[in-house]
Amino acid sequence: MTATATDTEAFLEQFPAIASGNAPLWLNKARKAARDSFASQGLPTIHDEEWRHTNIAPLLKTSLAPAPISAAAAIQDARLAPLFAPVDGPRMVFINGRYAPRLSKVTALPAGVQVKALSEILLKHPGKLEHSFTDVLCLGHPFAALNAAQFEDGAYIELDAKAVFEQPIQILHYATVGASFPRTVIVAGESARARVIEIFAGEGAYFCNASTEIGADKNASVELSRIQRESETAFHTGLLQTRQARDSRVAVQSLALGGAIARVEFDSRLNGPGAEINLAGLYLGHGKQHLDQHIVVDHAQPRGTSRQFFRGVMDEKSRGVFSGKVIVRPGAQKTDAQQQNNNLLLSDDAVVDTKPQLEIYADDVKCSHGATSGKLDAEALFFLRSRGLSARDARALLTLAFAGEVVGSIKDESLRGYLESLVTNRLKTKN
Amino acid sequence: MAAPLLEIKDLHVSVAGTEILHGVNLTVIAGEVHAIMGPNGSGKSTLTKVLAGHEAYTITKGSVKYQGKDLLALEPEIRAREGVFLAFQYPIEIPGVSNTYFLRAALNAARKHRGEKELEADAFLELVKQRAKLVEIDAALLNRPINEGFSGGEKKRNEIFQLTMLEPTLAILDETDSGLDIDALRVIAGGVNAMRSIKRGFIVVTHYQRLLDYIVPDFVHVLFDGRIAKSGKKDLALELEKKGYSWIEEEIARTNPGSIKV
Incomplete structure (x- = not known):
């Protein structure tokens, strides 16, 4: 099935445009621009090179009207508690993309560390977020454009320069119905250090379209564990954008367990010399699950280091996709980039499509890639x-x-x- | 005479449509050590793999009884839990699976099978320490993934270490001596000899007589072209060492002309 302009229009109509009198003017403008961008890019189909192996047609058959506010009331702490990692630290809970203070626990933060709802930041310090929308056309990421247009709330984590917070900050996005658009912004100042665990979970059939941004300033260090354990009747699309300044370090562990169709995109840019990113991913499929990981690591400056280490275990009739690309820009000399993808197929009906790619425009670099798939x-x-x-x-x-x-x-x-x-x-x- | 531990009768085995064993007969009584010698390609390794239950081999004729049971009807893991152990000629590396973790699972699977209680962690570690000493294997190696980064000699030691841990009733050693220097050979033979007992049978497959200086067999059989061509006492091994396998070939040609396929 191919999505047409009519499909895109019908799909978009399910989500009423958001414009608020309280919101800064630039935000309303950005939302409108993002919505237009989604409409003009259209719903991706398997005829788009970047979506060749992932057919989202089933998403069009699901009713995605926004969840009623009341849906959150039924969710109790006891149901959510087992979803968190058993470690001390602040916890934020979002139900269907909306902040749930009664289920969250954000106390005792050290100086220089902020953990807040995006809605609060937009109200009090809207300027902090404007940069997050300058790239809002999200070309090549239609669902990220949709998130920018439709998000209702999200998490905002900021560490001042030199602030170090060893406790992981946990963010749980829990969904029950309709479409939700969680948005997380993590900003680490110069030489700051932050650890975040972002968990996506839920029950029933719904669509979670998430966006996470990490900005790491000079010599900052950010660790993110992204745990996608959605309901197996849900749809999940997520974009993780990382922007790194000189000598910063970002480490991500991505676990993909849930979703009927789930895709996570990594858009990683090493914008300062000596930056380092470490992406480790594991996707475990069974039933008829479709789990897609789509990675672009862009070395724009010299002496950058990147690692992609992704493994898939596909059972029954599940299908895994790995598409990983390393771009080394002219002048990004002494880049050290490695990319590895290994897949284990536990059944004859399981399928994996793997596509490691290198695009190198500098001549003094160390790049390697490899992919395997096989049985035990x-x-x-x-x-x-x-x-x-x-x-x-x-x-x-x-x-x-x-x-x-x-x-x-x-x-x-x-x-x-x-x-x-x-x-x-x-x-x-x-x- | 005691009931045989293992009784192989007229065993024919094919792999990928080609017959490798053309009617092997062998009886092992508990307490005995049988050496099986023979030139490359005579079917020695095939015999050991068949006894352990490898799927690649098809039994076209014959029978194997172990403690009176039809061994060939049992899954490999049931054979192991019933006391059959094969020390592999080429032990493989298994990344990510810790030696001790796996060995404890194996040991407890056998204990459960016999209706015994699982071994507690403390008792297990005590046993590991004791048996590691027997084959002089570095305890640090045992916490690593199975055979990962082990030298050839360490891998062979690890096989015999597992033998001493699992205390099988029938131990089959497939060219355990290959690739070992004389010191390692002595240590490994020491481990095997420590396990010799009237309750336990051994089949020691080797290409060279050298190993049999250290693990002295009760019987020596020569496997030639998929059949046991000659059996004798330990002196047979010395004779083979002196005269080479061509002597056997000539003898078969003389006594039974036309039986050798060229």
């Missing part, structure tokens, strides 16, 4: 069985070992334990 090693299975492990346990052990390498190197033990338990529980239910 038959000799390893035989070895484990010949020592007494059941075929099922042997498969589970090898699968877990394959997946575990993505999260195994995380230094924070409690975070690693949390991610490992998500992976283990998921693989246990199927093996």
Whole structure:
């Protein structure tokens, strides 16, 4: 099925345009521009090169009218508590894209650290967010344009220069119905250090269209764990944009577990010399899930380092997509970029499409890429069985070992334990 | 005479449509050590893999009884839990799976199978320490993923270490001596000898007589072109060492002309 201009129009009509008298003029303008941008880019189809392997046609068959405000009232703390990583630190909860203070806990922040709702920032310090919308046409990212047009609220995290906050800030986006447009902005000042865990979850059939921005100033360090554990009847599209200044470091762990169709895009720009980004991703599909990871790392300045390490485990009739690109701009000498994607297919009906790409316009660089997909090693299975492990346990052990390498190197033990338990529980239910 | 631990009768085995074993007969009584020697390609490794239950091999004729049960009807893991152990000729590396974690799972699977309680972590670690000493394997290696970054000798030691941990009733060693220097060979043989017992049978597959100086067998069989061509006591190994395998070939040609396919 191909989306036409009529499809795009009908799709967009489900979401009433947002313009508010309280909002700064630039925001209303930006929302309108973003909405127009989405309309002119149109719903992506498999005829668009960047969407060749991901068909979003089923999204058009789902009613996505915005969730009623009242839908949040039924959600209780007890239901959400198990979704968080078991670590101390501030927690923000958004239900259907709207901030839920009664379910959040934001206290005892050290000096120089702000954790607030976007709506509050827009009201009190709108200037802080204007930069977030200067790029609002979001060419190549139609859903990001839609998010900019339609977001209702979001999370704003800012660390002043030299502020260091070791506790991870957890943000939970929980959805129940309709479409929601969570938006998260993370700003780390010079030499600041922040850790964020962003969790996407929910129940039922809905559409979560998320946008996350990380801005890391000179020598700043930001760690983000992005955990997508949506309902398996939900649709998820997410864009993570990172913008890095000189000598800054960004590390992301991305876990894709949920969603009927789920796509996460990484748009990473190393805008200052010596910047470093480390992207580690794991996608675990079963049933008829479709899990797409789409990555562009853009080295604009010299001495940058980037790592992409993505692994997929696809079972039953699931389909995985990895498209990773490294761009090295002219003058970005001494760039060190590595890209690796390995896929494990647990069933004959599972499919994976992998496309690692390098675009290099500088001559003194170190770049490598590689992709594999295959089944569990038959000799390893035989070895484990010949020592007494059941075929099922042997498969589970090898699968877990394959997946575990993505999260195994995380230094924070409690975070690693949390991610490992998500992976283990998921693989246990199927093996 | 005691009931045999293992009884192989007229075993024919094919792989990918080609017959490799053309009727092997072998009986092992608990407490005995049988050496199987033979030139490359005679079917030694095939025999060991078939006994462990590798799927790539098709049994076209014959039977294998282990403790009176039809061994060939059992899944590889059931064979292992019933006490069959194969030390591989080429131990593989398994990234991401810790040696000790896997070994504890294997040990407890066997214990559960026998209706015994699982071994607690403390008792397990104590056993690891004790058995690691037996084959002089560095305890630090054991916490690493299986065989990852191990030298050839360390991998072979690890196989025998697993043997000493799992205490099988029938241990099959497939060219455990290949690629080992004399010191490593002595250590590994020491580990095997420590496990010799009247309750346990060994099949030691080797290309060279050298190993049998250290693991002294009760019987020596020569596997030639998919059949046991000659059996004898330990002296047979010395004779083979002196005369080479061509001696066997000539002897078969003399006593049974036309039986050798060229």
